Amino acid sequence: MRIGDLATRTRVSVRALRYYEEQGLLAPARSGSGQRHYADAAVNRVRLIQQLYGAGLSSKTIAELMPCVDAKVSTPESRARLAAERDRINAQIAELTLARDRLNDIIDVTSGPNPQCDYA
Template sequence: MRIGELARRTGVSERLLRYYEEQGLLRPERRSSGYRQYRESDVVVVRRIRTLLAAGLSTATIARVLPCMCDVNDRLIPCSDLVQELRAERARMDRQIDDLVRSRGLLDEVIGAAPLSEGAAGTKVSAAG
């Protein structure tokens, strides 16, 4: 199938499909005309890519883990060799979440310290406006 059909069947733009190819996530064959030729299995691959992106993995990580993933009862299952790497990715995400929570707390402190009714130029605004 050509790129337009893959885009229609997966809901992913042609531009994004080309990006996935650049990142080594998709490997379509090339016709003599230069057109990309996708296989039926690429529909599943694109869905796996979307799932892994939604899980917070980078395209570089997905390129490493994708060849070792399979679908079982509509669940994406990694081979046992990948579990440790995926746990490390989850730990990295946990650290980022902790950093964001700390940043949000500091921002809450700054917001809480601000006068309640302050105009854009730092001048006090009366309750009437």
């Protein structure tokens, strides 16, 4: 598929896909005229990259870990790095859960009408 098709299927901009290529995260085949062509598997790869970015990993970290993902093997170092990222994400989840619970408490306590808090 062409870059525009991949962008549409993944809801990622063409510019972002080119950036992924520059960072070594995505490797399209090239036609004789230089056009990028992506295999169907690129859709899942872009989604994984997006998830990792969304989880707070840098492009450098993702690029360092992708060979292990591609080979479906890891080193003790890469496993430790993945575990550290997982632990960081778990800590963020815990913080977000606490914030959500506090908001729920505030909503419960302030459920009565109050003209001072009218945001209309």
